[in-house]
Amino acid sequence: MTVRAAWLLPNAQTREDTRLAPVGVLAPEGELLSRAGVIPGGAALAATSAGPMQVQLGIGRAVVQGTLAQGAYPVVVSSPETLTVDDGHPQFDRIDSVVLRVYDGMYDTSGQTRVAAEIIQGTPTATPNPPTLPPAALRLWDVTVPAGASAGVGGLDWTRALADRRQYTTAHGGIIPHGWAMTFNGAYDGQFRDNGVTGLERWNATARAWLPYPYDSGWQPLTLAAGYGNPGHGMPASWRRLGAMVMLRGRIGPTKSGATIANGATIATLPAPIRPAGGREFAWAAPRDVTSKGPALTRVEITGAGVLRTFELFDAPAWISLDGVTYCTD
Structure with a gap:
């Protein structure tokens, strides 16, 4: 057999089966559930045309999860498998699925104990959908089969017919590669996956969301104290956190025309995720007022409680700039 599973047959598992099939603790999806999927490496379980109405499934390894009571089946395809697609419906298109399917008579009604690569046929309709899969598949x-398709009329256009539906799995603690069906939730806090676009994501169990890793908040508006806003044509005050690094930008000044910033004034309170341990301080020079060209020197601090305020004010500035302010939260 070229499609076989470890820990399925009651008496006939060979040592070669055990060596080839994936074993060990795989990425979890629950207390007793493993994430089903293809084991990445090369072009694992790739599909190619083998004839007008035939598809060849390449070699590779996978994990097929059964019910909670069944557990997960390690599966290997050690030689390419050729499968035949049934002719198209006379009137409607349909979508078939190429699957790895485990038959286990101890848990299903098949009366069989085997594993197979096979095609599960979809329902022909005006707007076809892939078939619902049985357990342990x-x-x-997916293979789109147009109405009237057959070998006698040229078969399938395989460049359009095939849709990759391989989702991937990996060992526990490994980074799950990008694949199909990436809307799944993580199983534990700190799990990693590759989103295939911007890089790594880490599962945050509290937020129940995949967050970029290193964490990137994107630019967020900074909430200012009453009486302060964005004077003139400067960029609005905002913050961004990338991992432990925080960047600030933008201009802050009194909303009242002609007013200046007083010594010790609280300008804003930073949200908890970007408050620096122990506080930070920086110096700045800005116009004394809206008409003066001379510099107004001041020092600005961010306290450990996140309060952004002026101190050691040598001159009364009309505004301060946060551009270039960067610090670590730790």
């Missing part, structure tokens, strides 16, 4: 590819 892993979808690998």
Whole structure:
């Protein structure tokens, strides 16, 4: 057999089965559930045309999760498998699925104990959908079968017919590669995956969300104290956190025309995620007022409680700039 599973047959598992099939603790999806998927490496379980109405499934390894009581089945395809797609419906298109399917008579009504690569046929309709899979089946590819398709009329256009539906899994603690169906939730705080676009994401169990890693908040508006806003044409005050690094930008000044910033004035209170341990301080020079060209020197601090305020005010500035202010939270 070229499609086989470890820990399925009651008496006939060979040592070669055990060596080839994936074993060990895999990425979890629950207390007793493993994430089903293809084991990445090369072009694992790739699909290619083998004829007008035939598809060849390449070699590779996977994990097929059954019910909670069944557990997960390690599966290997050690030689390419050729599968035949049934002719198209006379009137409607349909979508079939290439799957790895485990039959286990101890848990299903099949009366069989085997694993197979097979095609599960979809329902022909005006707007077809992929078929609903039975338990212990892993979808690998979808095949769109147009109405009237057959070998006698040229078969399928394989460049359009195949849709990759391989989702991937990995060992516990490993980074789950990008694949199909990436809307799944993480199983534990700190789990990693590759989103295939911007890089790594880390599962935050509290937020129940995949967050960029290193964490990147993107630019967020800074909430200012009453009486302060964005004077003139400067950029509005905002913050961004990337990992432990915080960047500030923008201009802050009194909203009242002609007013200046007083010594010790609280300008804003930073949100908890960007408050620096122990506080930070920086110096700045800005116009004394809206008409003067001379510099007004001041020092600005961010306290450990996140209060942004002036201190050691040598001159009364009309505004301060946060551009270039960067610090670590720790």
